[in-house]
Amino acid sequence: MSIVTVQLGQCGNQIGQELFDVISKDCHNAQGQSNKTETEAYRACSQERFFSEDHGKDTPSARAVLVDMEPKVISQAIATAAKSGIWKYGEQSFFCQKQGSGNNWANGFCVHGPRHERDIMNLVRRQVEKCDRLSGFFTMMSLAGGTGSGLGTYMTQCLRDTYPHSFILNQVTWPYGTGEVIVQNYNSVLTLSHLYQSSDAILVHENDTVHKICAQLMNIKQISFKDVNKVIAHQLGSVLQPVCTSDGTAEYKRNPLGDLMETMVCHPEFKLLGLRNIPQMSDTALAYSAFTWPGLLKHLRQMLIAHAKMEEGIDWQVRPPLPGLPAVEKFTGNKESRFNTSLSNLLILRGKDVQSADQGAFADPALYTSWRPPGSSITTWRTPIAFNRYEKLATLVSNSQLLLKPLDSIVGRAWNMFASRAYVHQYIKYGISEGDFLDSFTALEQVISSYSNL
Amino acid sequence: MTQSIVVQVGQCGNQVGCRFWDLALREHSSINKKGIYDDALSSFFRNVDTRAGDEDCSGLSGKKIQSLKARAVLIDMEEGVVNEMLKGPLGELFDSKQFITDVSGSGNNWAVGHKVYGSTYREQIVECLRKAAEQCDCLQCFFLIHSMGGGTGSGLGTLVLNILKDEFPEVYRIVTSVYPSAEDDVITSPYNSVLAMRELTEYADCVLPIENQALVDIANKIKLMSHSGKVGAIKQETAIISGQGGVSVQEKPFDAMNNIVANLLLSLTSSARFEGSLNMDLNEITMNLVPFPRLHYLVSSLTPLYTLADVNIPSRRLDQMFSDAFSKDHQLIHANPKHGLYLACALMVRGNVQVSDLRRNIERLKPSLSFVSWNQEGWKTGLCSIPPVGHSHSLLALANNTCVKPTFMELKERFMKLYKKKAHLHHYLDVDGMEQECFTEAVSSLSSLIQEYDQLDATKRLIMEDAPRLNIAV
């Protein structure tokens, strides 16, 4: 089945371009591997999922719609893709205007959204018509800007209205905590609260986390957005590339977004997904490393329960609470070292000897909130095909309290600013009211409260 | 891509403007080697085919450069400066429909500029602005350049600001205002400045105040450095006071200072013109830096001031560039941001600088700066990949900081000194439409602005509690 990707704003377009790049290259590399039928099935499935081929021998075009309110980023993305020689963007599959939304969510949502809805939805429809079978939509955007966040939110609502039966997965890039857009917390609050209504699941990448991964695991000295984006693209690829939901090659053909939602989002109050993967390292280090599945999974499990965002600096002291202890005990303790309670986890394993890997450690009921029926919370998908040159790679998609702290911090900061009404006039100018702000705050406090009480 | 129009008013405005156009051409020609009219050029220049009867071919991006025309409106009530500019090598950039001049000047009297010439030339100014606006397919911003101390720039310049607000309410108005220094030769400059301030506070989207004394200090510092020869020779064209590599040969008295202001405008607009991994468009400036409409005065600093010629001497560390941007002797007004309270701060970086350099420096500098309680992480960042001519990297810092307050207080003091004695007042009150109230209202507008900064300053040493969060019934 196919996925139509919508890339919005500078961030969405820059990450989207890296994502298609990594997927394309992964498919090329996959060809060299041993089991021919298996790799062929993998490759074919990935191609169908992400690319369309107009004239057979042409380079494949990404099933993507590029949207930005200014032209510079999109023209770069299209040019970079064309230069790769192995994939490209569709000729008329982009929409841009002359000036950006100026980091103003209301400008993107209330002005650009309604004004350009028709044109953008037409581009989307054209991509949809090229799909034999549509799994759904994957949108990429930042929370902090104006176009990705405001217009992205608006377009997600349009997709929901026009394609009520398709799945929508929103990938959002969380701004650096130390600040890079001054109204980032307002824009994030407005985006998340609205997405919560129209999206099926929100997959989060925190720039701070990825930045740390680049510094500490990839050993990059001067980190650029390109470096950050490559890591994000790698993580996304490791989730979105074909994988068997049960044994047997035929299973590559399942509905990728539908399967993801079914395993991860069991309740509409809980839609925030975090990603962890292991190993993650520079190409040179990778060449000299060997891993075992039990070792990888042991680390990954501890990363999950101890709120660790990457392999380095895991707190090994954190343990699941003993059964029978009252739930309150879990969140009275010091916030940092608190145990992370999960709702559901998805383990995606790729590479050598993958059948030998044992998910057992993730099945422990102590890891999950008590109201989940035992055994339903962990799912494992596997493929023997290695991803992006990693001989073994484990990715964990987690619906848990991992994002509680970042969310609480964004809402808290936005609320503080709102108390002084700073910058609010800039939003009112484009048609949202203080009441709209309050509604968004209320909606997110509800989400925070739900996740806290897991 | 969007376009901007520069409106230069008065002697100062036109002299600074002249330096801006020279350096803008220098910058574009160093990047645009093929002579193709591209989007970046289109933001400040039109492409006109002079052989085909001045046919405008700006709409055709990717066409060869024919003859470039500046998107500018030149206004002066004396013809000297504008005429000289037209005769010089930059003359070709302008045509006769782009300027409005008179012969007698405003006599350093705000009222003459604002009221007398204001009413005489209003129609003509509107006409001229409309014409320039029609030649843009997406006009984003007006840059008004003027001085506060004289009569034309200060008086007529702020009238132009009024006109812009009425005629083009959707287009941003960013004003570069040159403030007089304490020993300015214009005796009435405190009157003119305070009268102009009120208009700036009411009608500008944001103001970049520039103090002449600060420019002089920076220029002297660079000259000293280039003569001392201690650290090795400065690569001349990279100094922010230098016009080397531009088309103007002769150096005029204010040129060194005006080049600094021209560089400020080039950096401010770089990310709107050129690509980068984190663009900062012009409409993001006010959105990020102006939390309350009236508090829109931004203190700016440009670093580095120059680069060294000898490549064997390790270029001053990148981090030094960030540190300097916060030191008081790099600010374009006399102010110390480290003693003030930040409402917001933008770092616009050009060249070979990446997001990790930004993050590292923000974390490093943060402890030495105070931010208002509700905006503790009040940073805006932009990364443009094209550095200024001759540099590998550069930084423009814009601070919405209460440290502008002393400048305004001094100005008010100087105003009061004259006003108490009623010195020169009759020159103003004789002008038609100029009432005593103009003075009292202007000074009370300034007082209340100062008071607003005071109130923010007062929160500086308080520990502010977080606002109590909304309660959700479980």
Ligand SMILES: Nc1nc2c(ncn2[C@@H]2O[C@H](COP(=O)(O)OP(=O)(O)OP(=O)(O)O)[C@@H](O)[C@H]2O)c(=O)[nH]1
């Ligand atoms: N990881 C990552 N983050 C990015 C990238 N580009 C921008 N961002 C983040 O996105 C946020 C800024 O939003 P943008 O995507 O630039 O804004 P936009 O959607 O284009 O909206 P406007 O420019 O306001 O019209 C900040 O948090 C940036 O750190 C990128 O390439 N990678």
Ligand SMILES: Nc1nc2c(ncn2[C@@H]2O[C@H](COP(=O)(O)OP(=O)(O)O)[C@@H](O)[C@H]2O)c(=O)[nH]1
């Ligand atoms: N930085 C700078 N300041 C100038 C320049 N020309 C005049 N000034 C300042 O501008 C003020 C006088 O205003 P001026 O522009 O000459 O008067 P106007 O023509 O009536 O607007 C004084 O404070 C001067 O120091 C210049 O080229 N550069």
Ligand SMILES: [Mg+2]
């Ligand atoms: Mg943008």
